[in-house]
Amino acid sequence: MFIADYPPFRPFQWLSNRHLQTVASFFTPVGPSKNPTQRYVVRTPDDDVMVIHDNIPKNWITGDRIAILVHGLCGSHRSTYIRRACQKLRREGFRTIRVDQRGVGDAELLSRGHAHAAAVDDLKVIVEAVHELSPLSPLTLIGFSLGGNLVLNTVGQWGAQHPLHVDSAVAIAPPIDLTYCTGHLRQWGNRIYDAYFCTKLKRALEYRRRMVPELYDNGLTKLPGRLVHFDDQFVAPVSGFSGAREYYQAASSGPVLRNIEVPTLIIAAEDDPLVPSETFKHWVVSPLVDLLFARHGGHLGFIGPTRGDPDSYWMDWRLIRWIVDHDRHIADQRVERHGRCGEPRRV
DSSP states (O other): OOGGGSOOOOOOGGGOSHHHHHHHHHHSOOOOOOSOEEEEEEEOTTSOEEEEEEEOOTTOOTTSOEEEEEOOTTOOTTOHHHHHHHHHHHHTTOEEEEEEOTTSGGGTTTOSSOOOTTOHHHHHHHHHHHHHHOTTOOEEEEEETHHHHHHHHHHHHHGGGOOTTEEEEEEESOOSOHHHHHHHTTSGGGHHHHHHHHHHHHHHHHHHHHHOTTOOOOOOOSOOSSHHHHIIIIIHHHTTOSSHHHHHHHHOOGGGGGGOOSOEEEEEETTOSSSOGGGGGGSOOOTTEEEEEESOOTTTTOBOOOTTSSSSBHHHHHHHHHHHHHHHHHHHHHHHHHOTTSOOOOO
16 A cells, blocks of 8 residues: 555645635535445443444445444534445445444434543444454444544554454544644634534533433533533533543543554645644654645545546545555455465465
């Protein structure tokens, strides 16, 4: 796999602004899926639930690769970027699992708990649930934004002890240092995102307080209007942390990037208004991690002229090609070890 051979991203001239790229990524239409979806409820050790959505391509067979897609903050299995990637992965023959973490998507009214950035144990539960569905299949973890940070944190904490069925990971626009990134949101040009996420989180909490019996709650009545304050006063305490400082330290993947022991791809934009590219300069990265940076692209945007891709979503095709290349590399290694007919080679 040589990411240096991947075509560089160039935005449309009329869509070169980082904020336009970011907004366009959230509102571009995605056609309905024609593949049937099987929904599973996944129970956690503390007797809460998450939901996964399983899509199997027509020609997929037992033992073929499965991609697990993890959404970002305020996202779900319905998020535009998740659905786009899911449809393209299926067309390439990969089985896909879209995750709804606690309290979001189809788990919104089923869970008592809340999705949060440090939920490594929850992602491990999802991985084992998917492994039980197809024990012979290798798994690729794919995370977007905060979900990308969660994926990196998980494989980084695993280190060399990672489950053998998880053999690769992809993180797109991951905020690997949450303290730094939330501070970045205080800048004038970025405060609109701070307000957007905090408003959505507050509305979701108010709705779930009305609808979910025995919701995990600390009784906070005056919900703050800043994301860092919401994390400090609500998310951290109900998730078992003393406050935002401890929560952000536990959730940030930066300190464990050096420990990653599976091939991993990180895609990021230098003009991302939510995730400053300089955060990646602060941490040592494992040699198994491919870093693919683009000058433009905003946050989860990367919309531009096709330059040989089937459509304008450069981000989608880079992760697709990387996973296809990885899958072929694994197959070639298997052939080298066992020969084309499954017989061990003579030395």
